[in-house]
Amino acid sequence: MSDFEGLTALVTGGASGIGRATADLLAERGARVAVLDLDPSAVDEPLLAYRADVTDDASVRTAVADAVAALGGLDVLVNNAGVGAQGTVEDNDDTEWHRVLDVNVVGMVRVARAALPYLRVSAHAAIVNTCSIAATAGLPQRALYSASKGAVHALTLAMAADHVRDGIRVNCVNPGTVDTPWVGRLLGAAPDPAAERAALEARQPTGRLVSAAEVAGAIAYLASPLSGAATGTALAVDGGMQGLRLRQAAR
Numbered sequence: 001m002s003d004f005e006g007l008t009a010l011v012t013g014g015a016s017g018i019g020r021a022t023a024d025l026l027a028e029r030g031a032r033v034a035v036l037d038l039d040p041s042a043v044d045e046p047l048l049a050y051r052a053d054v055t056d057d058a059s060v061r062t063a064v065a066d067a068v069a070a071l072g073g074l075d076v077l078v079n080n081a082g083v084g085a086q087g088t089v090e091d092n093d094d095t096e097w098h099r100v101l102d103v104n105v106v107g108m109v110r111v112a113r114a115a116l117p118y119l120r121v122s123a124h125a126a127i128v129n130t131c132s133i134a135a136t137a138g139l140p141q142r143a144l145y146s147a148s149k150g151a152v153h154a155l156t157l158a159m160a161a162d163h164v165r166d167g168i169r170v171n172c173v174n175p176g177t178v179d180t181p182w183v184g185r186l187l188g189a190a191p192d193p194a195a196e197r198a199a200l201e202a203r204q205p206t207g208r209l210v211s212a213a214e215v216a217g218a219i220a221y222l223a224s225p226l227s228g229a230a231t232g233t234a235l236a237v238d239g240g241m242q243g244l245r246l247r248q249a250a251r
């Protein structure tokens, strides 16, 4: 497909996992793509790389302006940078709550704020936020992370309403557990990584983790000019985890 031919895109958190798969896919489908990341050292051609911390407004503004200058405009923003957090409300102190919300929620606001003036003048403007099944299903030991992604879901709807008349579509994807370096780190920290992986796989009706490429495909669908009627939607990419209720398999 070459639906992104002639378009430009910026992917935050694009140096790893879902963001990297998305940057690669958009480039394959014809876009000129820039990545914004804390550590973009592993990002190579044809992707452009910009170092920025989404919690630092000045670094975001500089990186977005530099990326747009190099790309020659901006049509697609993929707001994907995010961090995890584990535990119940008793397990994280105020500092950790502020840190995670600052990256996962305010980070998206900062990047969108810097990108909107450029998106307004695009004929095919789209923002896709990486949300999570944690926004729509109660998952154990994820109070802070879920609160952050619930906010991303609500933010997506509000932004879609605010900017629909600017011609900017805003949507999000809600992945289940995705096989990325992030989940690799989680498994590595578990007492029994193989058992933890099996439990995560069993939680998804497809019986396996989602791949980063599958989430990238959903992000590209929402960002594509072919999806001009899709705005204010949350697309689940979770192996059926949110929507299906299976009976136990017959033995």
Ligand code: NAI
Pocket (backbone or CB within 6 Å): 012, 013, 014, 015, 016, 017, 018, 019, 036, 037, 038, 039, 052, 053, 054, 055, 080, 081, 082, 083, 084, 103, 107, 130, 131, 132, 133, 174, 175, 176, 177, 178, 179, 180, 181, 182, 183
């Ligand atoms: P990852 O850890 O492989 O990649 C995240 C990238 O974001 C890294 O390159 C990291 O350097 C960058 N990043 C982190 N903090 C940043 C900051 N302050 N400023 C700039 N860049 C920063 O993670 P993964 O799994 O690809 O996650 C990407 C997004 O997908 C996150 O928003 C996450 O919440 C979401 N997600 C992940 C799921 C999973 O199971 N892996 C499931 C549902 C959602």
